[in-house]
Amino acid sequence: MTVYIIGHKFHFETENLCRMFYPNSDIKLCYEYNTAEGDYLYTEMTTCNGVTVLSAKINVDNGSAEYNEELECYSDDDAEYILALCVFKCLKDVTGYTPKWGLLTGVRPSKLMSKLVDQYGKTQAEKYFTDKLLVSKEKTALASTVSDVQKPLVATNKGNSFSLYVSIPFCPSRCSYCSFVSHSITSANAKKLFPEYLENLRKELEITGRYASENSLKLESVYFGGGTPGILSAEESVLLIQTIKENFDLSSCREFTFESGRADVTTREKLVALYENGVDRISINPQTFDDSVLEIIGRKHTASQAVDTYNIAKEIGFNSINTDLIAGLPGDSVEGFKKSVDTAIALRPENITVHALALKRSSTLVAKDNVSLAQDDSAGKMIDYANQTLTKAGYIPYYMYRQSRCVGNLENVGWTLPGKECLYNIYMMEEIHTVLAVGAGAVTKLKQPDGSHIERIFNFKYPYEYNSRFDEVIERKNRITEFYRTYN
Ligand code: SF4
Incomplete structure (x- = not known):
């Protein structure tokens, strides 16, 4: 068009x-x-x-x-x-189609809701959503609940608070729906890059730690994301955690998440090493509990492997575990997705994140298989079921975001058992405070301590560039201190 x-x-x-x-x-x-x-x-x-x-x-x-x-x-x-x-x-x-989010195209509906609530109060904010932005009552209520849940947690944030993000952009293999810049760790190229990548990551952590202390920043949460951080061996994970402990003051840190990701790489040995070294929240992400769907999307593990890994993590002592599910995966049906939701709830993880499939052009599904976004409302029915069933099971929505090219223009919602909200997800998605980020593809977001100004420092997207232009990565980090001098 x-x-x-x-x-x-x-x-x-x-x-x-x-x-x-x-x-x-x-x-x-x-x-x-x-x-x-x-x-x-x-x-x-x-x-x-x-x-x-x-x-x-x-x-x-x-x-x-x-x-x-x-x-x-x-x-x-x-x-x-x-x-x-x-x-x-x-x-x-x-x-003849009425999007449930109305005119709202932004990625952070709950951030807008919170801003409106602060300005006009809850009733007027909700009215603005429904009457002016034409958002459905149901989606308005969702954004409003998320905003309510976040309020007390956001209130504890200080001007000098920050979180640390560590990027591991490698995966055991590539899932067909994924558009993320991630390298299959089994490729010869990735194997060659990896040792230098880890070495640089440690150097970047060391330098970033210096900037954090120079600017008297207070670390609130650490998040290892990917890719699949679970591809790290137990020794490699411990080495990185050790580097963080040596270079950052963790006395104020309230949460340490390691997104282990896939069950095919998450072993008992690795989980024990993480647990013993202070990781207190992990993610084990099946995406679906249907083996045939797992095969179609190219994930090299079964549903029962994901359940076993979850149970091992519980046995070890983790009391904050997230599991991700995706609505709208190819090969899945409304009935199949309902079973996945029921299985996840039966495990009783502290967090369940329900995503709506987003199909970017760079995913294999779009690029090679030419799969396009379904026009029917099956993903909508899946999300509706998840929302109702999770609510009945005692979960509450605590953070959310939207993506472009998402099935049914739906949303991704993090659900939590009360009191088990992941702080990092809230801080990051609602842009509450600075996130210092290290590794390829990582984006540092500097947030003005008592205002809303945000500045970004981009690291190179690809590990080979990150390695070969590492001096530039480090040079760009100078901006952290300049930023705090200007805005403090
Ligand atoms: S979906 Fe996750 S595990 Fe799969 S390729 Fe993408 S980043 Fe890796």
């Missing part, structure tokens, strides 16, 4: 709305208009006698629609909103 952007700068929002309704289409933005051919959406802003007119017109195979609105007193926010509304109505008319 061609999307014409004429006389305004709201291309980002316009494109995102189009993607919500046409997730599988190629969307081409055009900033000049001659004559339109094929499927198109035309958007325009004009001014006449001091009045701004915003309009959207759509013409596709199965129909056409047009909406215009006037704005007497111009502001960017109002103009963007009104144009989005016109576009939304056009898209809704020709597709």
Whole structure:
């Protein structure tokens, strides 16, 4: 579909709305208009006698629609909103589809909800969601609950609080739905890169620790993510944890998560080593408890292996375990997904994170198998079942985010047993405080201590670049101290 952007700068929002309704289409933005051919959406802003007119017109195979609105007193926010509304109505008319998140295209609905609650109170904030952003009552309630659950936890944050993220962008093999920059550890290239990667990671931890102490930052949580950190041997994990202990003051650290990931690499020996060295939260992520689906998505473990690994972790003594599930996986059905949810609940992990499948272009499913996002509402039914069943089982939603190209425009929600919320997920997703991040693909986010300004420091995405340009990685970290000098 061609999307014409004429006389305004709201291309980002316009494109995102189009993607919500046409997730599988190629969307081409055009900033000049001659004559339109094929499927198109035309958007325009004009001014006449001091009045701004915003309009959207759509013409596709199965129909056409047009909406215009006037704005007497111009502001960017109002103009963007009104144009989005016109576009939304056009898209809704020709597709007959009503997205449950309405006009909301952002990745952090609960962050917006919390901001609105602080400004206007809970009732008005919810009204803003339903009446202005056209979010369904059910999704509004979800965002509002997440915001409520987070409030007391966020309140304990101090201006100089921070979290540490350690990136392990390697996996035992590649899952077909995954678009993450992760290298299969079995490839010759990855094997060659890996020892130097670990060495650099330790150096980066050492230097980052120096910046943290130089700026009197207070470490609240540590998170090993990936990829699959579980590919590290017990010795390698302990070495990295040791490096953290030597270079950071952990006396204020309230949580240490290691996202072990897949059951095919998570052994008893590794779990014992993590437990004995202070890791107090782990993730074992089956994604589904259906063996045939696991095979289709290319995960090299069975459902019973995931259950066994979970039980071993419990036996060792972990009392905070997360399991991830994904709704909408290829080969899965609503009934199959319901069984996965029931199995996860029966295990009683402290956290269950329910994702809606997002299909990025770089995943094998899209790139090679040409699988596109289902237009039916099966993923919606899966998510609805998860929400109802988890609620009945005593879990509460504590963090959430949305992704583009997600089945049914749905959301990812972290569920928790009361009092077992993962702090890092809240800090990171709601952008509560600074996250110092190390490793390939890691992004450090510096948050102004008593304000909302955020700055990012990007590490190189690929391990080979991270290794070969490591001096630059380290040089960029200088910005940490400059940032705190400016904003403290
Ligand atoms: S889904 Fe996870 S385990 Fe699978 S390839 Fe992606 S990062 Fe690795």
